[in-house]
Amino acid sequence: MGSFLPDSSSYELLTIIGRGLEGLMTVNLARYQPMGEHVAIRRIDLESCTNDMVNYLEGELHVSKLFHHPNILPYKSVFIAENELWVITPFMAYGSARDLISTHFTDGMSELAIAYILLGVIKALEYIHHMGYVHRSVKASHVLISADGQVFLSGLRSIFSLIRHGQRARVVHDFPQYSLPIHTTAPSVSTSMPL
Known part of the structure; x- marks a missing residue:
């Protein structure tokens, strides 16, 4: 993981660029205010997730800590903001x-x-x-x-x-x-x- 602050007030949400996980996840383009850098933020509503979904997400986060490769999308920060899991990644300007x-x-x-x-x-x-x-x-x-x-x-x-x-x-x-x-x-x- 990178050194991005685990604090939602450090990120300015700009626009929604995607959705997923049975409607429980919103992906936002955001600006990381301390550096002015654009990032993507996956915001997952944990209150609406089942226990199985939470376990599944925990597995993903565990694996993300193991992998360090220039062709695997890095997670810059992961934290809880109110009832949401926020996963911060670099913004991919060309999308998928x-x-x-x-x-x-x-x-x-x-x-x-x-x-x-x-x-x-x-x-x-x-x-x-x-x-x-x-x-x-x-x-x-x-x-x-x-x-x-x-x-x-x-x-x-x-x-x-x-x-x-x-x-x-x-x-x-x-x-x-x-x-x-x-x-x-x-x-x-x-x-x-x-x-």
């Missing part, structure tokens, strides 16, 4: 690969752009597998792209450990109940990305 395909590349991306994005995803997956986990929800909406063209894999709530009772599992049969997609709306950004 899904957003790019539906808004800018409706006729398809070039092979070079696809290769560049997939290289970032493969590096992240290689690291996750090396750590003894699998990511069971690799999809375009979990592939995020920053303003400088860096590719990040997100969706850590779909991570599953291959280690069971001290042994590496050969197959994965357990599927999480709450691996639902986040519906996002990419804000318009007028910068260019090297694709």
Whole structure:
């Protein structure tokens, strides 16, 4: 985790850029006031979450502390603000690969752009597998792209450990109940990305 303050008054909420987790999560574009930096904030209504959902979120936060890789979306801060869990991440100016395909590349991306994005995803997956986990929800909406063209894999709530009772599992049969997609709306950004 980064060194961003765990205090909701340090963040100015600007606009909603997504929703998810059965309507219990709102994703906001915000400004981290001490540095003036734009961030994304996942705000999850804990009062409306079931115990299973809370356990699921705890697992995601635990895994996020284990992973440190340049192609995995980092969590800058995680804290409770009133009845909400706030997860602070860097703002991805280009949104997800899904957003790019539906808004800018409706006729398809070039092979070079696809290769560049997939290289970032493969590096992240290689690291996750090396750590003894699998990511069971690799999809375009979990592939995020920053303003400088860096590719990040997100969706850590779909991570599953291959280690069971001290042994590496050969197959994965357990599927999480709450691996639902986040519906996002990419804000318009007028910068260019090297694709």
